[in-house]
Amino acid sequence: MDALASLANGFAIAMTPTNLLFVLIGVTLGQLIGALPGIGPSAGMALLLPVTFGLDPVTALVMLSGIMYGGMYGGTLTSVLVNVPGEAASVMTAIDGNQLAKQGRAGQALAVAAIGSFLAGIGSVTALVFLTPALSSFALNFSAPEYFLLALLGITATASLGTGSALKAMIGATLGLMIALIGTDPIQGTSRLTFGSLDLLEGIDFLPVAIGVFGIAEILVSMEQTQSGQVVRTRLKDMWLTGKDWAECRMAIVRGGFIGLLIGLMPGAGPTVAALLAYVVEKKASRHPEKFGHGALDGVAASESANNSAAHGAMIPMLALGIPGSASTAVLLAALVLLGIRPGPMLLTEQADLVWGLIASMFIGNVILLIMNLPLAPLFASVLRIPYSYLVAGILIVSLVGAYAISLSLFNVGLTLVFGMVGYLMIRADIPRAPLVLAVVLAPMMESALRQSLMLSEGSGVIFVQRPLSAVLALLVIGSLCLPLLSFLLARRAARRAGVAEALSHSPD
């Protein structure tokens, strides 16, 4: 009841006209910034940080966090419509979302992403209201061994992620692993495969890879032929979700939301990892895994629910312990510090008004975002009515400006083009790109966590099964490796039996 009383108080604070206005401003800016390729929510929040200097702390925080989760909604737009991930966490949305757009179902993809994000967001904020202390101490049980196993779980799924042969999927993943190797080794400080380039010292940023391999590569493929000026024409009323669509996505949203919350809680993994893992899990859970990569609505629903849920989940360790769980919460913490509020375990009690006002504002903000995105989904989708030739010019320029904005250097622009060409060649050589992206995100986490675990255990591998959580994850890893093998063997045995039976039935006796 305590939480409810505090929440009511929080609503009283969040509902003041000023705060309501700034929630609206925040989520609108977030939506815009999320939609711009290259500039993610964390960079957008930092760019707009100076605006908040004169504001009341609650107002400032409400606006900044609005940008954070607004960005999760906004990133969907560019991913679905033009296949350029608006921000890193929307990368999995680009895979299926854009396929759907090509089939004239952009409206559905956007609608299900908005609904999924909304439900998962509200779910996470509700968890934030009632379970923050419990969840934050749960989050601390996650350390290097668990991260290693989690990343391993994701990486081992790559073989199944392609649309064609497992061999090609693994090749895609290996390319991703190679990209992830480049840069300074965080544990020992040695530079690997940088070939003396300073720009490569911190490794290759994820965004140039994502923008290049998805956005630019897709444009190159479509530019092979003269654009005949034909566009996907759909009527507005065809753009709503049918009952069938909804039935297909319901569970995806629930699963995505839970995975997102769980991953968001962990200080070592953010919304991008959440979206990747939710997509992988959804593919395994789905009744039509063959559709993934060719426009699976539930794939979009799962990854979009997960990234929004993770963005909210990251608030739990931030508010309860003062630990940033993602790049965006790091900026939020910096904002708190600038506002003269010291984050830490006492924040919940010392700054109860601020915290509850913020939490209440997230309910409001998600509602605003839903209202903004759902009716407007067909409108946003109508961007695709612009003849492709003209659209291409805009996509290319804005993507490259976005790539420049990542670190204000032309190096990332060049890198984006290089990965665009790599992506094009991969499409033509029939090597799937999703495993590459997955490996780029998960490989550094897996490598560091493996080494950190062994350092923590002084070289003993027992650490991976000793801790209760890691033991569970280890079982999951073994299970996920063995199940396909088992089902393959069973299927073969069944086939052989059938074959034998058939042979017997045909034998002239």
Added chain:
Amino acid sequence: MIQTNTEMRSSVPLHLRLKHTAIAFALGAACLAAPTALQAQGAPTGPIEITTGTSPGGTPDVLMRRAAKILNEQKIITNPLVVQNRTGGSWMVAANFVMGKQGDRNVVLCIAQPILTTPITQGLPTLYDKLTPISMFIQGDLVLVVPESSPIKDMKQLVELAAKRERSVKVAGAQSGSTDHMVSGLVEKAGNVKLNYVPFDGGGAAQAAFLGGNVDFMTLTPGEALPLVKGGKARIIAILASERRTAPELKDIPTAKEQGYDVVWGQAWGLAGPPGLDAETVKFWDEAIAKLVANPEWQASLKENFLRSQMIPAAEVKPYMQKLHDEHLALLRDLGLAKQPAVQ
């Protein structure tokens, strides 16, 4: 990584206070005499970029944004100040951008530790002596913390525990070669022990590992540590300053030095111009920063985060940076991370 920092010393040493007064006086006189003269000859025209090498939200970025805001709001500098994050290469992308702007009056570089350490660890030519020094004006302290449940109560017990078995005491920290890593090296040296330093992907992850009870101790800034202490999650065993700090929250924390271990380390931030920056512009900045440091709003905002703002003016910053560089080089060599040859 969020690094809020240390306390600001409530009593500035007398000689410094005198110097500030002198500067303020001189400035006041100059302004009275010729209010436009300063702008006309000294000030660059047009917007000025403050280049930082961290991603948005990192401590230096936050500090520079704060400073830029106050400098502009108080009309200390009328040119629009824009903080730009040129990330990559552990600050080398930002540094090289400024290095390439020979004599450009519209760009300054935020000086932070990687400007010194990255060339050392990567075996690159040094930068601190090629940039035009302007001023170092923000300082921060560091503290060592152990989990609340830890049996360790002070430095002595920590070192004794570490001496029992080599590499049995685990330290969490940021990437290899970071401040945390160097502090761990200093503790090893002072206590003649070997620690097990586990680098995490940034300060947040390291703090999570610490709070999760996976390691024995870590280095934090007072701004990060005090809330943990208040929340009953951690205990501060030493502050790594040369003398006790005077802020009420910090005055009871013993220094490592008084506990018999010579571990003194801190953080410092400032500004430098591109190579060959003219003396006029340096003077322009020097005066602006003197005013900033004297500004109560600036001082208050740093104090909240346990940071200090004492100005090391342009005239003195060169030997100061030299000393800082030599200290870092010596320490990184001890840690086996230096690729640069010994001090020439």
Added chain:
Amino acid sequence: MRLTNIIAALVLLGLSATVLLGTWQLPYWADFAPGSSFTAFWVGIIGIVLALSLLVTAVMDDSTEPHSFPDRSGILRIVALTAGLWLLVLLIPPLGFVTASILFCLFLLLGIERRPIVPSLFTTVIVVGVVYGVFIAWLGIALPTGPLGI
């Protein structure tokens, strides 16, 4: 497809060799845990194994599935577009981002796509306007400027 696969396998083989050779001198193991070259070594080995598997399957493959690269005119268009993009990157430092973008837009629309001139100019204005309004004016991102000051 057979030739494509063989080439892909050879490229992967080359990349794997680069990974192995580029990290050869780094420590494989350090104290308790794997060192800098541990992951690189295994990634290289996996790469070689996968490359060889692809090579073998491709060589044994006797299907006549055609490759999926476009015809001559398609290749020409792709080459022109890619060249245009790289030229854009080269022109940004001397001309500034905005001017270079205008040139690229016009090259793309008039040169490659051969669109009518009025809509092309209109599109260019809109795109550059968006870039200027959002990135430069609103977010204050320091895009490289040219002699014209933008």
